[in-house]
Amino acid sequence: MLGGGQLGRMFCTAAQSLGYRVCVLDPGADSPAGSVADRHLLADYLDEAALAELASLCRAVTTEFENVPSRALEFLAGRCIVSPAARSVGIAQDRIAEKAFIRDRGEATAPYSPVLRVEDLGEVAPQLLPGILKVARLGYDGKGQAQVTTPEEARAAFERFGRVPCVLEKRLELEREVSVILARGFDGDCISWPVAENVHVAGILSTSTAPARITAALSGRAEAAGRRIAQALDYVGVLCVEFFVTTDGSLLVNEMAPRPHNSGHYSIDACVTSQFEQQVRVLAGLPLGATHQHSQAVMLNLLGDCWHTPGGEPPWAEILAHPQTKLHLYGKSEPRPGRKMGHITVLADSPAQATKVAAQIAQTLRIV
Ligand code: ADP
Ligand code: MG
Numbered sequence: 549m550l551g552g553g554q555l556g557r558m559f560c561t562a563a564q565s566l567g568y569r570v571c572v573l574d575p576g577a578d579s580p581a582g583s584v585a586d587r588h589l590l591a592d593y594l595d596e597a598a599l600a601e602l603a604s605l606c607r608a609v610t611t612e613f614e615n616v617p618s619r620a621l622e623f624l625a626g627r628c629i630v631s632p633a634a635r636s637v638g639i640a641q642d643r644i645a646e647k648a649f650i651r652d653r654g655e656a657t658a659p660y661s662p663v664l665r666v667e668d669l670g671e672v673a674p675q676l677l678p679g680i681l682k683v684a685r686l687g688y689d690g691k692g693q694a695q696v697t698t699p700e701e702a703r704a705a706f707e708r709f710g711r712v713p714c715v716l717e718k719r720l721e722l723e724r725e726v727s728v729i730l731a732r733g734f735d736g737d738c739i740s741w742p743v744a745e746n747v748h749v750a751g752i753l754s755t756s757t758a759p760a761r762i763t764a765a766l767s768g769r770a771e772a773a774g775r776r777i778a779q780a781l782d783y784v785g786v787l788c789v790e791f792f793v794t795t796d797g798s799l800l801v802n803e804m805a806p807r808p809h810n811s812g813h814y815s816i817d818a819c820v821t822s823q824f825e826q827q828v829r830v831l832a833g834l835p836l837g838a839t840h841q842h843s844q845a846v847m848l849n850l851l852g853d854c855w856h857t858p859g860g861e862p863p864w865a866e867i868l869a870h871p872q873t874k875l876h877l878y879g880k881s882e883p884r885p886g887r888k889m890g891h892i893t894v895l896a897d898s899p900a901q902a903t904k905v906a907a908q909i910a911q912t913l914r915i916v
Contacts, residue, residue, distance in 0.1 A: 557580040564586075661715065669703055678696065679695075733836055774789040788804060
């Protein structure tokens with residue numbers, strides 16, 4: 549596993565449940581995945597000696613960190629099984645390449661334009677305003693984004709980001725956001741999970757409700773678009789495609805993540821096969837597991853903001869007194885605001901019950 553975050557940690561435990569041993573390569577000493585892995589190579593992603601050691605220890609390598617340099621994946625690809633491929637990860641890492649790829653395949657996106665030089669803003673700004681200027685690379689959880697309403701604000705934001713390549717995207721009236729997570733094997737076999745409905749607060753995922761409260765026709769369209777994108781990428785592994793549903797009813801692709809995704813965490817407790825077990829199955833060349841949901845689910849992200857008393861913990865016993873509530877903590881010691889510390893999945897027999905219990909827990913934790 550390249551990357552030591554919580555996604556890597558959940559992959560490790562899924563792999564270990566299937567009897568595998570996992571080696572994590574990550575530059576952080578105290579990483580969520582490194583602390584549960586069988587081996588932790590404490591090294592930079594481009595450290596060739598460490599990558600060579602990883603390849604010699606492992607039959608197959610994957611990533612949990614979408615900003616892993618694609619050169620690292622290329623280096624490994626000559627030595628062991630690697631999924632996803634460097635090309636897929638390279639496209640998903642760059643909003644300009646990603647949006648162009650999606651559009652060229654005939655999928656709808658929000659109106660946008662690449663911004664490579666400040667002059668690019670002059671030509672395109674009016675019809676894309678009010679908009680969001682987003683850095684093309686290394687942005688996540690709403691970081692590297694600026695809301696802009698005038699060309700001057702767009703230029704100021706571009707300067708503030710250090711004139712790095714960006715996209716200017718029209719700000720849309722969203723009815724909701726949904727995501728499709730799917731897995732595609734080396735043999736091209738492809739399976740998706742029920743569509744999740746996601747609420748972001750300040751650019752960070754706050755809750756996912758699954759299945760999404762949308763028509764079967766709309767979820768069918770989202771799943772079909774996700775599959776078309778996976779196929780066009782010749783993608784192997786677990787892929788997330790995020791969508792906007794606008795108030796005028798359009799379904800637009802927002803972005804993709806070449807890995808398991810925060811909005812698929814509900815699959816651990818609510819589905820026959822989790823997104824992490826599926827990533828293991830793909831890497832190991834095993835058949836894909838069934839993805840259907842056996843319980844309604846609402847997932848709440850636990851950000852550091854939920855730790856209200858310094859040095860103390862949230863009232864876990866009170867939360868777990870709801871008997872169908874599953875708590876996942878990622879082993880991070882410092883609960884900083886905006887930091888993903890864990891998540892809770894509320895299971896229920898009906899959507900109304902899942903929503904009700906999730907609202908009670910959100911209130912206990914003072915989640916907005
Ligand atoms: P990140 O890589 O940080 O997840 P996104 O492009 O997905 O970046 O933006 C984060 C969130 O900001 C989205 O999930 C959505 O809530 C909001 N957002 C992004 N782009 C738009 C847009 N064009 N119109 C309205 N809301 C947007
Ligand atoms: Mg996003």
